[in-house]
Amino acid sequence: MTENTTRIQADMEKQVNECDAQRQFELALKYVSASEENPELALKWLRQSAENGYAEAQFTLGLFYLLNSHRRLASILMRWWVYDISDQAKTGTVDSSKLLIYCLIIQLIVNRSGRVELNTSAAIENPNAIYGFPGNASAIKNSLQIDNVPNDESAVFWLERANQQNNIEAASWLKQCYQDGINVIPSENIILMRLHEAYLTGESGFAKNEDIAFACLKEVADYSEDDVLAGEASYILAENCFEEKRYRTGLGYLRAAIQFENAQAKQRLEKAYLSFTFSEFCNRDDAKQCYQYAYNWLSERLKNDTSSIELNFALGVLLAFGKGIKQDKMGALKCFGIYVEDALDSIDGPNALKCFADIYVKIFGNNDKKLEIIDDVGLYFSSEYINNKGNQNYFVLPSLVFDFYDDINLARDFNRRLEKAKGIFHANSIQRELEWKQKYAEFEVRRTKELEEIMSMFAHKFRSPLDAIIYNTTHDNQPALYAEAAQTMRGLLDVFSIISTDEIVLKERLKQDNQGNSNLMAVFGATLDMIMLHLLSVSGSEKIQQHYMAYAKAQGLCDADVSYKIWNDDFFELEHELQNEWQQAYAHLLAESANLATRLHWLEQRFFKLELKGFDSADIHFKEHGITASFLTILLNEILVNAFKYYSSKDKQPVTLQWLERDGYQVLSCRNPSTKSERVAQKGSGRGHTFLSALARKTGSVFSKPKPQDDFVLEFAIANELLI
């Protein structure tokens, strides 16, 4: 530098010193450039500019002081800023503050510490020239703070001054530095955690940068002495790794987070184990009861099969997380330990169960060995799997689930998922695989049978309105009767259609159908007429043969000691006559719109007394021919037809049909006098009761199948919420 140049420079500085804060800031920039490198002078002009009220200088000075005070933070930012500065240089839009801080830190701290030689201008022009930069980061972090640079308070002082002049970046940094609005700078770890969030979301003043965000977290996770923060940072890092499918690293952080007692990490671990082992149970509302069932089931099975890998593993999971049994980490370690130590040799290569067992043992068993993880296991720790189970499920114990699902449709759905799932079954698990296949085959047989029952009942229930239509066609031909029969058939179709597809829909529709003009008495009357037209037809006569024979005997139309065989051989023509006469008589009653009392009286003369209790007082309303009416029609049809088919009473005991409310249910009961000879007369296939059982299961109702005895009682209880 010549004397002339020095004089010019001194004059220029004097001029700048006196009036122009912006020029002072530019002068500071000038003294960090490669040709004029003089960081002390640069810092002097930066201070001068700040003191003269130049906002950018105030922000730059404040941030420089902050970074000087927090070298771990500085080391992270420097690493990324060099790339930013280089990119900006190429487009001529260099961020002056960032450039100035970067150069000051490198020149004042790194270079002075003698640890790294760095050509700053080369770095600015070409980032590839920054050889060994990780060393620089470390050097920054480990450097002693230079004596004459103020600390946090000064940093905040200048950032606030800049903020007062609406400097956006200053405001953003202050937000990170102030703890909950109080003018106190938090610990560096907290600043790092906040910066993670700021860079991750791209908060105002921070360009979105996931690399910086996670570098901040990693710094806290790896070096923080605050266990709570370290646990939190480790957990967030673990989550991030899982989402990026870096399962091995993710599990390392998860283990660290758990060791720091992070609650979320423990929860994630628990969810992963439960989702994997009990995927059918873990997201259910009644999961607690499911785990209790699983524990009891496992305990029973283990009595006879103590060395089973899957049984021990599943029990270990329940013990580990206190599901269905009190939490017992030692017990869990024992279960998993058996697996890890004894069973591995018999299995080719690592597998999912082994990895899960290994992870638990190494986290909770004071085992510092590296986790052995395969990607298939890591998958179960991702939120994608835990929250949204797809077709990648593993099923450890399908037979447990089959036993739990004592319902054909549930078991069927489960089997669909099972077929799609990846198998975990290895050589020693083939037996279990066979078990579930056998179990499923049994369910399929039951399912087919139930479907057949439903189809059969469907056809059966159609007979009544069909017989009514046929009779009407050849006799009175009343349009109203056609319409009634058609509406009934439509309602039956509705119910059967819903039952065979979605039972939840059936329940919802029953719940919603609670207003309208129809009621129990109306449904009873219509159902009675429909079944009478069916039973009194030619095709129905065999079902009620005992009534014709009893009537003939009572009226002296045949001897009192005529047996069934003789009746069938010699009196079937008389039966035809009675059938024809009764059919016409009942149709006549309907044509005359005879009231219910009249129809019941007519029935009593020929069949039995039908006592109705509670029907007229039940406060239940629904739409005519709606879903509830159809549902009740099916029930009443089945119950009433059975009453006629199996009735037998020497002293003419009545049949009692009762409606009552009991324990939150609307109960329909039928007390039916009978004798063994009528019950065993093989008038039915027994499908009616199977059908009522299925109907009860699908609607959450309770069906009490009657015992075959001389005064049998059938009950069907429907939850109040479905009818009221």
Added chain:
Amino acid sequence: MSYFLWVEDFENSPKVTASNVFGGVFNDDFFVEDKRAIKKSFKNHGVFVELNFQDGFGFIQSGLDKKIDYVILDIDLPAYGADGINEHVLQLLTDFENYQAHEDETEDEQLQQKACAELKKIAGFYLYTKLVVELGFPKQHILFCSNHGENTKTIQEAFKTAKISLPKIHQKSDADVQ
């Protein structure tokens, strides 16, 4: 004139079933919907109809002296009719269908029903065995007429297991039947 025993429960339409089997022999007037009327009218023409296993079994035990020439058997037959079960069928249930009388009436009724349901599926075979093995009735004069074509394989296996030569099985789909 040849005499027939036809054991058939007419589970489906009596008119259609009777017409399918004897349509080539009797006029259409013979075929009605009431199986009891069919039984009565067929009897006058040498065809004795029994409607369940128990009655068929009883006829075979006591009625072969009526010079029955041919027997037509359904396979799936109800164990007994409206008169209730008799001691012969009960004994058969005990001997071959694992039925054991129970002291509790309700329980006993259920066990009996279950055994009867099992017997129903193969009732015609019991009658065949009774006719051929015990009474020496010529097997060439026995015809199974069943609507349960799905059981053809089971039938073949059953005969094979019992070391009885398999009867010729005609199916509805066979050209000579059609």
